[in-house]
Amino acid sequence: MPDQPTRIYAYPLFYPYLGVRIRGAVRGVAVFKHYWYGQRVDPLYYPYNPRTEEQQAWRNNLKQGVANWKSFDQQTKDMYNKARYPAKMTGYARYLKKYLMTR
Numbered sequence: 001m002p003d004q005p006t007r008i009y010a011y012p013l014f015y016p017y018l019g020v021r022i023r024g025a026v027r028g029v030a031v032f033k034h035y036w037y038g039q040r041v042d043p044l045y046y047p048y049n050p051r052t053e054e055q056q057a058w059r060n061n062l063k064q065g066v067a068n069w070k071s072f073d074q075q076t077k078d079m080y081n082k083a084r085y086p087a088k089m090t091g092y093a094r095y096l097k098k099y100l101m102t103r
Contacts, residue, residue, distance in 0.1 A: 065099040 033040045069077075069092055080091030089097070 061100060061103045062096070065096050068099065069095055 029044060031042045031044055033042065077091055080095045083091070083094055086094065086097070
């Protein structure tokens with residue numbers, strides 16, 4: 001046996017701090033993200049709501065398309081729901097896609 005005394009460390013007290021992984025936003029300063037290659041820290045991003053004329057026009061087009069869909073009878077809605085193209089879309093999304101493409 002070595003002549004040195006055995007040191008006993010209080011590692012269990014530090015376990016919560018050794019394995020800390022910060023996820024999400026920290027006090028509005030940064031965003032911590034975990035990926036397969038490691039951790040990434042990004043600045044906090046606040047999206048803004050543009051109120052340009054073009055954006056408002058597209059919002060009005062979408063609003064009109066939704067109002068049109070709600071006013072359709074069930075037979076018309078079923079026609080869009082049973083359509084095959086584009087695949088994996090609901091009738092609602094299929095109609096709005098066609099409606100917005102014509103605008």
